[in-house]
Structure formats: C-alpha cells, structure tokens
Amino acid sequence: MKTGRYRKYKALGFVEALIAIAVAGIASIVLMSIAINTISQVVRNEIENNLTEKAVEGASMAKKIAANNNESETGLFPQIDGNEGNCYAFTGDNNNPEFQMSGSDFQIACRYDAGEREQCLSYKTQDQSIFRVMCILPDSVPSSGLVVGKIVTGLADCDGTSDKGKCKINDYEYFLGVKVEQKN
Numbered sequence: 001m002k003t004g005r006y007r008k009y010k011a012l013g014f015v016e017a018l019i020a021i022a023v024a025g026i027a028s029i030v031l032m033s034i035a036i037n038t039i040s041q042v043v044r045n046e047i048e049n050n051l052t053e054k055a056v057e058g059a060s061m062a063k064k065i066a067a068n069n070n071e072s073e074t075g076l077f078p079q080i081d082g083n084e085g086n087c088y089a090f091t092g093d094n095n096n097p098e099f100q101m102s103g104s105d106f107q108i109a110c111r112y113d114a115g116e117r118e119q120c121l122s123y124k125t126q127d128q129s130i131f132r133v134m135c136i137l138p139d140s141v142p143s144s145g146l147v148v149g150k151i152v153t154g155l156a157d158c159d160g161t162s163d164k165g166k167c168k169i170n171d172y173e174y175f176l177g178v179k180v181e182q183k184n
Contacts, residue, residue, distance in 0.1 A: 047169055051153045054125050055174035058132045058151035061090050061097035066147070066178040075183035078106040081142040087112050087135040087152065089123035099134075109133045112152050117171070124156050131156040137175075145182055150175045 069076040078088055078099065089100040089109040100107045100123075110119035112135050125132050132153045139148040154171030 043166070044169060047155070047166055048172070051130060051155075051169075051172040052174070054130050054132050055151045055153045055172050057094060058090065058134060058153065059174055059176045061094060062134050062149065062151065062176060063178055064097055065099060066180045069183070070179070070181045073183075077147070077180045078136065079142075079182060080136060080140045080145070080147055080180070081182075083108075083136050084138040084140060085111050085113055085135065087120060087133040089133050093126075111135075117154070120152065120154075121156050125153075129156055130154065142182065145180050147178050147180050148175070149178070 066077055076098065078086070086108045087110045088106055090097050091100045092098045100109065109123050110116040110133060112120055112133065120133050121131050123131050123133050130153055132151065135150050135152060137148045137150060140146060141148075151174040152171055153174075155166060155169065158167035158169075
C-alpha cells in the first residue's frame, strides 16, 4: 500500500515540474517580446532623429544660399514665381551649399507633393541612406521675395513599395521661410 502512495506523489511532483516549466516558458516569451519591441522603438527613434537632423541641416543650408544670393549679383536661389511645388537638391557641403544646376538653370529634382517621391530618392545626403530636397511651397510671396519652403528628408532605400520594418517610418518635413531677392 505504501508503494501506491509513493507513486502518486512522484507523479504529482512531475506534473508540478511541467507546470513550472510552462510558466517559465510563457514568462520568457513575454519578456522577449517586450525586449524586441523596445529595441525596435530605439532603432525607429534613431532613424527619426537622423531624419530630423538632416532636415534642420538642410534648412540651414537653404538660409546660407539665400544670404549668399542676397549679397551676390547673380541668382543663387531659384525664382519663386513659376516654381511653386518644385523641389531642388543641394550640392556642396554645409559651409558652401548650392542648389544643383544644369548649365545656368536650376535643376528640378522632383515634385514631392505631386506624388513624385521616387524621383527624390536619388538626391542623397553624404551618408547615402537619406535623401534631402527643398521644395518651394505655393504660400511663397514673389512680390516680397518671401520663400516658404520645406525640407523633405526620408530613407533613400525605401521606395514606397515596402511597408515593413524601417520603411514604415514616414518622411520628415521641416518648414522654413527665407527672404530672397529675386534676380533675373
């Protein structure tokens, strides 16, 4: 009779051990999913921070070009009138920026708001993973020389067809206003 009780007790201990293993497994799965979500958010924050930094840097470049334009005899900034909606790419470095030109004309990079994001992708910053363009908005006032623009930055290797991973991060838009003397 003692033998039967002992076997019952052993079987009960085995079941308790299986339950403990299952609970530990479930807890580890929950902790791993929390860790994965945290790491994903950290990566997302880092990318968004980089996009913001490149946009602010682009605004600074546009302001330098406008200041140089106002001191120069030749036009270094695209005409406002007729270019609303056009986006322009930067060349040069942060200390000596310019807008990309084709001969003596400013080269239109893309029309971001008109759905031409894919055309903007080839105008990358120095690190080659982010594109950056400056768009002239319709709110600009040609008569006073006020350019209302936005710097658009985004991931250059996300062409809009993927909605997974880092490609779920939206492009960043940084708005600015600069006073530009219109030159002919």
